[in-house]
Amino acid sequence: MQDSAVRCLPESNGRVRIVALILFAGLTVGLSGCGEPRKPAGSVAGRVTLGGEPVSQANVQLFQSDGTPAGVAAVDASGQFRFEQAIPTGRYEVAVLSAAEVAPAGSDPSGEQRAASIPPKYWDQHTSGLTAKIEEGENSLVLELE
Numbered sequence: 817m818q819d820s821a822v823r824c825l826p827e828s829n830g831r832v833r834i835v836a837l838i839l840f841a842g843l844t845v846g847l848s849g850c851g852e853p854r855k856p857a858g859s860v861a862g863r864v865t866l867g868g869e870p871v872s873q874a875n876v877q878l879f880q881s882d883g884t885p886a887g888v889a890a891v892d893a894s895g896q897f898r899f900e901q902a903i904p905t906g907r908y909e910v911a912v913l914s915a916a917e918v919a920p921a922g923s924d925p926s927g928e929q930r931a932a933s934i935p936p937k938y939w940d941q942h943t944s945g946l947t948a949k950i951e952e953g954e955n956s957l958v959l960e961l962e
Contacts, residue, residue, distance in 0.1 A: 855904045855905070856905045857902035857904045857950075857952070858902060858903060858905060858950050858951050858952050858953050858954065858955045859898075859953070859954055859955065860878075860887075860889070860898070860899045860948070860950060860955045860957065861897065861898040861954075861955070861956060861957070862876070862896070862956055862957030862958055863895045863896055863897070863957075863958055863959070864891050864895050864897065864912055865895055865958075865960050866934065866961040867961075867962065869895075870893075870894050870895025870896075871891055871895050871934065871961065872891060872892065872893045872895060873891070873893075873915040874890075874891040874912055874915055874934060875889065875912070875915055876888070876889045876891060876897050876910065876911075876912055876957075876959065877910065877911045877912075877913065877941070878903060878909075878910060878948060879908060879911065880908065881907065881909070883941075886903055886904070886908055887899045887901055887903055890915065891915075903950045903955075904950070905950050905951055905952055906949075906950060907947060907949050907950075908947065908948045908949075908950060909942065909944070909946070910941060910944055910946035910947060910948055910957075911938060911939060911940055911941040911944050911946070912934055912938040912946070912961065913938075913939050914934055934961065935961065
């Protein structure tokens with residue numbers, strides 16, 4: 817009959833494994849923190865009016881100072897909008913454009929008229945005169961078009 821032999825690793829091999837495990841864990845945690853730090857951002861919502869009346873079927877666009885688009889939000893029938901993604905903090909130029917989609921049949925024609933009547937100066941962030949300062953947390957914009 818043959819005895820089953822259980823081999824025990826020498827104590828030094830056990831220590832090597834523990835040290836290797838600790839080094840691996842430290843390296844993994846250290847590397848996961850690499851990369852750019854997350855820039856502070858805020859949520860942005862608001863309302864667009866033209867002559868005091870809500871604008872519908874439009875889009876609000878934010879642009880960084882170098883002209884890079886930062887986000888776009890659809891304006892609903894009551895003139896309200898909300899950006900789905902957080903916007904990094906900073907100053908932005910704003911443009912308001914008619915929505916690209918055609919209004920569905922049977923929709924309120926007065927809404928179509930308000931969307932179509934957005935003055936051309938608001939279509940471009942350089943000529944709109946609209947700006948926004950986004951801070952951490954909730955940001956509420958009121959865009960009053962004339």
